[in-house]
Amino acid sequence: MRIDLHCHSTASDGTDTPAELVRNAAAAGLDVVALTDHDTTRGYAEAIAALPAGLTLVTGAELSCRVDGVSMHMLAYLFDPEEPGLLAERELVRDDRVPRAQGMVARLNELGVPVTWEQVERIAAGGSVGRPHVATALVELGVVPTVSDAFTEEWLADGGRAFVEKHETDPFEAIRLVKGAGGVAVFAHPAAVKRGRTVPEAVIAELAAAGLDGIEVDHMDHDADTRARLRGLAGELGLLVTGSSDYHGSRKTVSLGAYTTDPEVYGEITRRATGAFPVPGAGGA
Secondary structure, X not given: OOEEEEEOOOOOOOOOOHHHHHHHHHHOOOOEEEEOOEOOOOOHHHHHHOOOOOOEEEEEEEEXXXXXXXXXXXXXXXXXXXXXXXXXXXXXXXXXXXXXXHHHHHHHHHOOOOOOHHHXXXXXXXXXXXXXXXXXXXXXXXXXXXXXXXXXXXXXXXXXXXXXXXXXXXXXXXXXXXXXXXXXEEEOOOOOHHHOOOOOHHHHHHHHXXXXXXXEEEOOOOOHHHXXXXXXXXXXXXXXXXXXXXXXXXXXXXXXXXOOOOHHHHHHHHHXXXXXXXXXXXXXX
């Protein structure tokens, strides 16, 4: 089985619609794909309706968190999307995305970059707006060559010249909320140093003690040494090890299935989840 547990659609900052995402996942030879848009479940219905036969969909979300001043992302799998506590927190984070993005546009204008809010809105196309949409605007304007090049201290990285904070959930609270909604919590790309400051391993140990289920080890932002270190840490802490592409369509160069999760780990995730179940494809439109 080929299992990719971290993918984005136009419901947040990917460039494939949810329907295109599941069709492309099937074409890439995946058996299981997770839809994990940022702080939203808006793409579920479209993805399920289009789900090809032979492909299983894991519903999820990537939750925006912050601990001790460091941003981090929590992958939540197979939770009940209507559970009131987690739903309210997702809406709080999502609602803060618009004024935050508008603030980044204003800071870029102050720096002499002629980006407009209308441009960012067009790029987001109704999705949950975020930094990648602002970064894409910078690419369109020729300010930077790629989206990744916008995530530097010069521009949009944490603490960068045009960075603006948004509401982010305490990860210990996120774990509590995900568990309360019957879901499984996995720390996304925990050592992605190219994105800025990372959470210390001591904090990861505290998160494990608080109920964290796993860490995403095999990821494009982790080199071989980092993956080996994280795999050892997961073993020490009794955490599951996942692998995922973090696919964003054409917004990033990584392809679907570039990194995958072991079928036994996937099986354990589905066993732990009580809020929702994987959806088998029946041949969507």
